[in-house]
Structure formats: C-alpha cells, structure tokens
Amino acid sequence: MGSASGTAPGLPLTLTISLVNSGTGCTPLAGYVVYIWHCTRDGLYSLYSSTLTAQNYLRGIQVTDSSGKVTFTTIFPGCYTGRMPHIHVEVYPSLAAATSYANKIKTTQFALDRTVCSTVYSTVSGYSASTTALNGITFATDNVFSDLSSSQLAAQTISLSGDTTNGYTGPITLGIKI
Template identity: 30%
Template sequence: MTGNETDNKTSQGPKHKRDLTRRKVVAAGAGAVAAVGVGGAVVATASAGETSENGSASPKASSSTSEECYKLTSETTEGPYYIDADKLRQDITEDKEGIPMTLRIKVIDSENCKPIRNAAVDVWHCDALGLYSGYESLSTGGGGGAPTDAPSGTPTGEPPSGAPTDGTGGGGGGVHEEPTDDKRYLRGTWKTDKGGFVTFKTIFPGWYRGRCVHIHTKVHVNGEWTDAGYEGGNTCHTGQFFFDEESVLASAEVEPYSTSTTERTTLDEDTIYDGSGTQGGLLKLKYKKSDIAKGVTGTITVGVDPEATNTGT
C-alpha cells in the first residue's frame, strides 16, 4: 500500500486541475483492450460496442478476441499499508462515497498465456479524499510528513523537482506499517475463476500528495483456499494499476473528489509508474465521457511467473 508522500511538484492553477498529460499510450493499435508486461502480457482486440479508454465509442469490431503473449507485468513496491488477506470479498466499497468502479483483472502465466485458476488476488487503495483504511491517522489525504511508496534508497524513476529522492518522505517510507485502526474499506481478496478472471466492485480512487491515482494489487498462487482464507503458496506478483490523466481530470469534477484541496501528482510526474503504458499497469477504462459519475469499468491482464516470488518489500 502506498502512504501519502511529500509533493513539491508543479502547482499551476487549481491544485487538482493539472494539464492533461501528453503521453498517449497505444497498445496493439487503436482498438486495443489491455496488455501488461515489462518483459508478458496479453493484447486483445476490442469487441463490438466497446468504448475507448476515455469513454468515447470505438469502431464496431468482431466479438472475437485474439491474444499474443508478451512479457511479465511490472513489479512495484508494496508500500506501507498492505494488510494480508483481511477481507475475502469482491465488493470492497463498504459505505465509501465515490464514482462506482468495476475492476476486472485477468491473471495469466506469462510463459504460455494460459489463465491461472484459483489464484488469490488482493486489491487495496485510498478513498476519494486520499485516506487508507487501517491507517487513517497516517494517510492524511495529502498532509505533510506522510509515507511514500518508494523504499528508502531505491529511486523508481526521475523524481519531480523538490521531491525527496530517497523515498522516505517521513513516516517510514515504503517500510510496512502496522495498522492503526480497525477499518477495512476499499480492501479485498478474491480468487480467479477458470478463465483467470476476478472482479471487484469498488470506487474510483482519489489522490494524495506525491502520488498519481492508483490501486495496489498482489497475486498469490500455489496455495490452498480454506475456511480461514488462502494459505501457503507464494506471492508471484506485487504491482499497481494506474489511471490515465483524462479520466482523473473528469473525476475531479465530481463530488467528493472536487472538494479535495490536495495538490495532485500527474501520471507523468509519478515516481512509481514506469511509463510503459499497459505494460506497467495502466488500466483500460470505459465510462460515459460526458458523465463519469455514472461509473467506470477498468480492465487489465496481468502476466505472472507462477514460480517466482515478488513481495514488493
């Protein structure tokens, strides 16, 4: 999980209404759905009636999809706010206000592109105003001195001007923190089906100082589902999912996001996102461009090595 980190980045105009990033990510042509991998993933062509990443209608296409194997999905830091398999559920919203979001993840073996069944997938993220459940006293929604995602001494990209380069940011940096409260909203773990899919019901995340809008994830395999949850096996992937600038700017016009006074970090400025588009966790988003408040669907395919261990710590 990420903690809030100090952000001394550009602050032109209203704090959350930053210019739309110039990065245009193209995956497998204009009709691409999702691809992941820095070194495996899947590219799928759009099916009939789908909307584009910013919500505009795409050309009609065949309902069939074709897939091509690529490389492993990018690994990232776990951050300080992970809680292990605390809630086995698909609806993680609880009573949190925000734009409804359906997150659909497909997990595949990056070597052969076969879906991985019964994997345990964790997701967790902040609420619309930047707070993490279990750590509300630490994740201050952009207040000074909150933790960063980056482990101390491990730069993950070109840091923004004035931002700390050692990733500490106060409050323990990327080192895991013990929970400070018993709240567990916007967290959940569920298993993939026979097609490798898992779906979560949540809200569009907000932002906090020093990080772009994102969702954390882990994939656990080779273990067993029991009455107590998921036991044994190995964590083969720790990563983050990211949101394009157009969708974030649209969300910033909707309450309660619009009430945030926190300066926002753009996708380009983020020190965790590696700039590789869907390879690095950039979600394929579908929503009504004129009314994002109606809801968003985010999809991505995650290519993993089932035998690897990637805990992000």
C-alpha cells in the same frame, strides 16, 4: 482486521482483472488469489490513515475463475500528494497461501488514466481534495511509475470506460511468469 463494516462513498468502479501465465503464451491462471486495495476519494487508506484505523473498506480478495478472471466492485480511487492515482495488487498461489504476506508471488500497482481522473475529480462531488493532489504530480515524478517505460506504464494502466454519472468499468490483464 477486525469487523468494520463501513462503506466508503465515491463513484462506482468495476475492475476486472485477467490473470495470465506470461511464461506459457498467456494461458489463464485459475484458482489464484488477487488482493487489491486503494485509497478513498480523499486519498486516505482504511486501516492506516489516522481517521480510518477502525475501517477496512476498499480492500478485497478474490479467487480467479477458470478463465483467470476476478471482478471487484469498488469506488474510483482518489489521489494524494506525491502519487498518481493507483490500485495496489498482490497475487497469491491459493486462498490458503493468501493468509501470509510472505506467500505472495507478485506485487504491483495499476495506474489510472490522468484525463479520466481529472474529469472525475473536477466533476464528481467529494473528490475535490484529489483535484489538488493530481495537479501536483505526473507519471514522470511519481516515485513508482517514473521507473517504467512508456510501454510498461501503458500495460499497467487500466483501460477505463464509463462516465461521471454511472461510474466506470475497467478491464486489465496481469501477466505473471509461472
């Protein structure tokens, strides 16, 4: 990934993920690795968007603690044409295993509440491109989230609290059958 150290501007977001074993009554999964990544407030991805290939921000990995939790401090993701706002997630059984994509045990995406996104994009400076993209998409027309039932979508949507001045926090539980 190189040694890029830039910072992506945007509204603060603190995301806490609780990783649990859905096969054993949702017991916490300690020592697992959670890797997340998402786009900038303009809907671009570091490493992949042509203007950001030298950057590696808005990506991170953490090892779950004894209660199966990790907390990421990032920015509120933007929206791009054809996709609802989301955060990509991969889970690995250990830090050593996280060095190869082939070792992942779960791949998913977390959705963001449309109403909160609309408020952020129309209120916070720098998110105007995301307003246009959000107006052109729904969960029903998104090529990933459209396959989910309403209960599945609810389970994959981060419960956000906060405001457009101080930022948002969002806890979410991710169950994996181990």
